[in-house]
Amino acid sequence: MAIKLTTIKLARSMKFYDRINELECLSRIKMQSAETASFTVMIGRRRVGKTALLMQSEEGGKWLYLFVSRNSEATLCSQFQQEAAESLGLQIFGTINRFGNLFEQLLAFATTTHYTLIIDEFQDFERVNPAVFSEIQNLWDRYKDKIKINFIVCGSIYSLMTKIFENEKEPLFGRLTSKITVKPFTISVLKNILNDYNPDYTAEDLLFLYALTGGVPKYVSLLMDSGAGSFKAMLDFVTRIDSPFLSEGKELLVSEFGRDYGIYFSILQLIAAGKNRQSEIDSIIGKNTGAYLANLESQYSFLVKSKPMFARPESRNTSWVIEDHFLRFWFRFIYPNQHLIEMGKLDMLKNYISIHYEQYSGLVLENYFRQKFAEEENITAIGNYWDSKGKNEIDLIALNDFEKTATIAEIKRNPKKIDLQVLTIKASTLQSQLSKYTATLKALSPDDM
Numbered sequence: 001m002a003i004k005l006t007t008i009k010l011a012r013s014m015k016f017y018d019r020i021n022e023l024e025c026l027s028r029i030k031m032q033s034a035e036t037a038s039f040t041v042m043i044g045r046r047r048v049g050k051t052a053l054l055m056q057s058e059e060g061g062k063w064l065y066l067f068v069s070r071n072s073e074a075t076l077c078s079q080f081q082q083e084a085a086e087s088l089g090l091q092i093f094g095t096i097n098r099f100g101n102l103f104e105q106l107l108a109f110a111t112t113t114h115y116t117l118i119i120d121e122f123q124d125f126e127r128v129n130p131a132v133f134s135e136i137q138n139l140w141d142r143y144k145d146k147i148k149i150n151f152i153v154c155g156s157i158y159s160l161m162t163k164i165f166e167n168e169k170e171p172l173f174g175r176l177t178s179k180i181t182v183k184p185f186t187i188s189v190l191k192n193i194l195n196d197y198n199p200d201y202t203a204e205d206l207l208f209l210y211a212l213t214g215g216v217p218k219y220v221s222l223l224m225d226s227g228a229g230s231f232k233a234m235l236d237f238v239t240r241i242d243s244p245f246l247s248e249g250k251e252l253l254v255s256e257f258g259r260d261y262g263i264y265f266s267i268l269q270l271i272a273a274g275k276n277r278q279s280e281i282d283s284i285i286g287k288n289t290g291a292y293l294a295n296l297e298s299q300y301s302f303l304v305k306s307k308p309m310f311a312r313p314e315s316r317n318t319s320w321v322i323e324d325h326f327l328r329f330w331f332r333f334i335y336p337n338q339h340l341i342e343m344g345k346l347d348m349l350k351n352y353i354s355i356h357y358e359q360y361s362g363l364v365l366e367n368y369f370r371q372k373f374a375e376e377e378n379i380t381a382i383g384n385y386w387d388s389k390g391k392n393e394i395d396l397i398a399l400n401d402f403e404k405t406a407t408i409a410e411i412k413r414n415p416k417k418i419d420l421q422v423l424t425i426k427a428s429t430l431q432s433q434l435s436k437y438t439a440t441l442k443a444l445s446p447d448d449m
Contacts, residue, residue, distance in 0.1 A: 033150035044182030047218035100135030110149035184215030198229030203446035214325025249330035272331035415445035
């Protein structure tokens with residue numbers, strides 16, 4: 001009897017993928033820092049692979065990595081002294097309770113030794129001691145012309161990192177020499193990874209990987225390292241008793257939101273379920289949520305305001321969207337079903353996801369193609385369209401303002417449900433906006449992924 005062998009590769013650590021441009025940039029910065037001091041900021045959400053990228057870039061070099069945990073300043077300094085001794089052979093004697101004093105020792109060391117200093121979760125100095133930023137600014141200004149150091153700070157909260165370095169009222173404004181934003185893997189990289197672990201992958205496998213991870217390397221690695229390269233295997237992994245995905249959303253966000261986390265979680269759950277206008281959210285929660293929505297957008301960078309293509313800047317025809325794919329999935333399927341997890345009824349959770357996933361993934365498929373076009377096509381703008389009544393929706397409009405071409409697409413899981421004649425009628429309502437473009441109509445489905 002013939003035995004069919006699985007093609008999904010199991011139980012090995014996922015190799016380092018992509019990041020070619022980022023590695024080239026870091027290499028260039030490192031070479032330059034041997035001549036003149038460099039100060040680089042690296043920004044990206046948690047789990048996006050900032051640390052792995054830096055470790056890859058510093059392999060074989062002389063470097064010191066410091067992580068700003070939410071301990072007292074004195075505790076951090078004691079820990080950092082030990083790490084400086086282990087990584088650099090730099091003995092800093094005595095009891096140091098202020099980071100500024102330690103930082104000065106690290107800069108003084110760079111007057112005779114070229115090395116890389118990495119400080120991770122840099123924005124958390126705000127919780128430890130906000131005066132640290134002024135101390136770093138003062139010491140950097142004093143030492144930068146006589147040291148050779150590759151100084152890199154990382155942060156996972158975009159808005160706070162931007163405030164620290166780009167607000168002219170902040171002490172570190174204007175000190176950076178480079179800025180790198182680390183984003184999740186592109187669609188092409190996700191395809192390469194999935195092909196390595198499951199060469200026979202289907203469009204459904206790819207769509208679920210995209211829906212669940214959004215290309216965040218840590219999540220992709222968790223799945224691939226466990227052999228979860230198919231839709232079924234990924235769903236099994238998400239809903240098994242020891243799955244890190246079950247608690248990931250809470251671990252990411254509770255400490256960020258503090259005592260108000262319950263209200264923030266309720267808002268995110270409603271938006272994930274399709275209640276994406278403030279009036280809807282306010283009526284369900286029973287209070288004005290404008291300030292919370294503003295914080296989720298500007299302070300935490302979890303939400304974005306979505307407007308239809310061609311909308312005027314002052315248009316109120318907007319909806320709120322959870323930009324992060326994993327958090328959108330977590331608040332749609334995991335958080336509302338915490339009772340099932342607590343009762344150990346994970347088979348019921350898996351069944352719930354299976355029943356509702358097809359409808360949910362229709363919108364994910366639209367996001368997939370808009371991202372795919374943005375990454376692969378020669379376009380200058382991309383979006384979707386809906387009128388003020390929420391009707392006459394167009395899933396994808398991609399423009400090339402140089403060549404005056406436009407692609408207008410209908411996107412559905414089932415290609416048989418796409419009617420290009422109906423799409424033609426919808427597009428005709430935008431005749432004034434599209435009159436200068438040569439338009440091409442397309443039908444897009446999982447077959448085109």
